[in-house]
Amino acid sequence: xxxxxxxxxxxxxxxxxxxQGRVSxxxxxxxxxxxxxKDKGARxxxxxxxxxxxxxxxxxxxxxxxxxxxxxxxDWKSYGEKLxxxxxDLQDRLHRNAYHPPPVRRxxxxxxxxxxxxxxxxxxxxxxxxxxVRMLLEPIYEKQFLGFSYGFRPGRSTHDALDALAxxxxxERTNWILDADIADFFGTIxxxxxxxxxxxxxxxxxxxxxxxxxxxxxxxxxxxxxATEEGxxxxxxxxxxxxNVFLHHVLDQWAHAWRRQEAKRRVYIVRYADDFVVGFQxxxxxxxxxxxxxxxxxxxxxxxxxxxxxxxxxxxxxxxxGNEKAxxxxxDFLGFTHIGAKGRDGxxxxxxxxxxxxxxxxxxxxxEELRRRRHAPVKETHRWxxxxxxxxxxxxxxxxxxxALRRFRHQVRAAWYRQLSRRSQRGxxxxxxxxxxxxxxxxxxxxIVHPWPExxxxxx
Numbered sequence: 001x002x003x004x005x006x007x008x009x010x011x012x013x014x015x016x017x018x019x020q021g022r023v024s025x026x027x028x029x030x031x032x033x034x035x036x037x038k039d040k041g042a043r044x045x046x047x048x049x050x051x052x053x054x055x056x057x058x059x060x061x062x063x064x065x066x067x068x069x070x071x072x073x074x075d076w077k078s079y080g081e082k083l084x085x086x087x088x089d090l091q092d093r094l095h096r097n098a099y100h101p102p103p104v105r106r107x108x109x110x111x112x113x114x115x116x117x118x119x120x121x122x123x124x125x126x127x128x129x130x131x132x133v134r135m136l137l138e139p140i141y142e143k144q145f146l147g148f149s150y151g152f153r154p155g156r157s158t159h160d161a162l163d164a165l166a167x168x169x170x171x172e173r174t175n176w177i178l179d180a181d182i183a184d185f186f187g188t189i190x191x192x193x194x195x196x197x198x199x200x201x202x203x204x205x206x207x208x209x210x211x212x213x214x215x216x217x218x219x220x221x222x223x224x225x226x227a228t229e230e231g232x233x234x235x236x237x238x239x240x241x242x243x244n245v246f247l248h249h250v251l252d253q254w255a256h257a258w259r260r261q262e263a264k265r266r267v268y269i270v271r272y273a274d275d276f277v278v279g280f281q282x283x284x285x286x287x288x289x290x291x292x293x294x295x296x297x298x299x300x301x302x303x304x305x306x307x308x309x310x311x312x313x314x315x316x317x318x319x320x321x322g323n324e325k326a327x328x329x330x331x332d333f334l335g336f337t338h339i340g341a342k343g344r345d346g347x348x349x350x351x352x353x354x355x356x357x358x359x360x361x362x363x364x365x366x367x368e369e370l371r372r373r374r375h376a377p378v379k380e381t382h383r384w385x386x387x388x389x390x391x392x393x394x395x396x397x398x399x400x401x402x403x404a405l406r407r408f409r410h411q412v413r414a415a416w417y418r419q420l421s422r423r424s425q426r427g428x429x430x431x432x433x434x435x436x437x438x439x440x441x442x443x444x445x446x447x448i449v450h451p452w453p454e455x456x457x458x459x460x
Contacts, residue, residue, distance in 0.1 A: 025054055033139035036201075045203035048204050048206040053091050056128055057083070057087060058132075060076075060079075063124070063127050070122050071103060072123050072124075074123065076124055101213050101214050103220040103225050104218075104233050105120070119234050122235070122237070126214070141244070146252045148269040148270055148271055150272045164270050168270070169338075174315035174316065174318075175280065175313065175317050176281075176283055176312070177280075177312050177313075177329075177331055178280070178310075178311050179312070179331040179332070180277070183302075184231075185274035186231055188231055188301055188303075189242075190230055190301040193301070197246060198211060211242065215231075240273070243273065251297075265280070265282040266280075279314075290309075290311055318340065337352070337356070351400045352399075362392065362408070369384075374422075378420075389443060392405070393449055395449075396408075398449075399448055409445065
């Protein structure tokens with residue numbers, strides 16, 4: 001979507017352990033990025049040999065220390081008790097082709113709509129190797145990825161994507177919005193097609209084969225192993241990068257070429273993982289793009305989610321047509337409901353409010369946790385509630401969302417007071433007592449953490 005400063009490669013890392021010879025890990029990763037930048041068509045054929053103890057040790061240090069263990073029930077701390085021995089053994093098995101990834105442990109996370117999101121948790125050893133491979137591949141593909149791709153990339157965040165979208169809507173001639181969603185993207189990635197896409201840049205067969213082994217490792221659930229013929233498990237360290245590589249080929253390059261060669265007017269794209277929004281100046285461009293996008297995805301075994309994909313009039317110059325109701329147009333993206341509204345002077349305003357789905361889910365989680373903490377010390381619960389509020393403000397603290405932030409704080413306060421009242425043996429507190437309590441255990445007040453971007457993006 002925009003031109004951004006070059007992201008700092010892993011060469012900026014503090015650790016300077018050696019891969020092989022006299023080249024440090026960060027230096028080698030920087031060299032990979034430089035070569036990928038100079039030669040866009042280069043194929044990298046000598047990567048697997050760098051999967052040695054220094055790189056593996058760096059990979060281990062970057063893992064989440066409190067992450068859940070895989071099927072072997074070995075966690076980060078216990079693996080690190082004999083780290084050097086474990087990594088030397090791992091290195092040996094990798095280079096003897098004796099390393100075979102075990103199945104990932106599947107856990108299911110409830111979703112706000114009542115469904116469940118399956119997560120695949122690899123073993124700690126698998127995570128180490130995946131992180132090391134990610135460190136090798138990321139500098140290569142970062143030079144290839146386009147500017148409107150934001151998800152799971154170094155130096156980029158959800159709010160970078162939100163700001164870029166806001167600029168496109170408020171500063172450009174956006175009249176239509178395609179709010180698109182790929183149905184079960186992570187579960188439907190075609191393994192053979194992904195392998196061929198990797199082979200376009202990665203000429204090291206051993207490294208490609210290692211990625212394929214992860215995809216085909218299967219999942220363990222309820223005491224049995226289920227084969228995985230397609231998809232990449234959500235929860236794997238390497239999965240976000242592989243999904244970006246796949247979508248770069250399937251979606252990003254195609255969409256970028258389409259808007260340059262086919263579109264009659266301006267087209268703007270913002271993608272975060274498998275969620276993306278496309279803005280159009282021309283309505284006919286929007287309808288043609290949607291139809292061709294559907295066919296493009298079908299070629300690679302993907303499909304648009306019909307219920308979650310919408311084409312709406314939205315933007316400074318959008319007007320209801322025919323018998324359409326003149327009401328505020330809205331769409332959801334990255335947890336925010338985007339609302340097109342008019343100011344008192346008649347000018348267009350973009351409002352971003354916490355989406356109802358996210359707000360409801362967060363409140364339900366909070367109430368359930370409060371029930372679990374019913375008998376916990378007041379100070380402990382107070383610290384936890386403030387940490388929840390701080391995290392909420394850090395994400396949803398954007399201009400125009402103050403009312404929703406205050407409402408969420410009020411809901412948190414009311415839920416806590418109800419819990420305290422139910423466990424009390426002394427009857428109801430008076431208004432004065434509640435005021436004293438609130439002064440002592442004050443909940444964090446809302447704040448705007450992400451102002452409107454001062455630096456305007458150069459759209460492309």
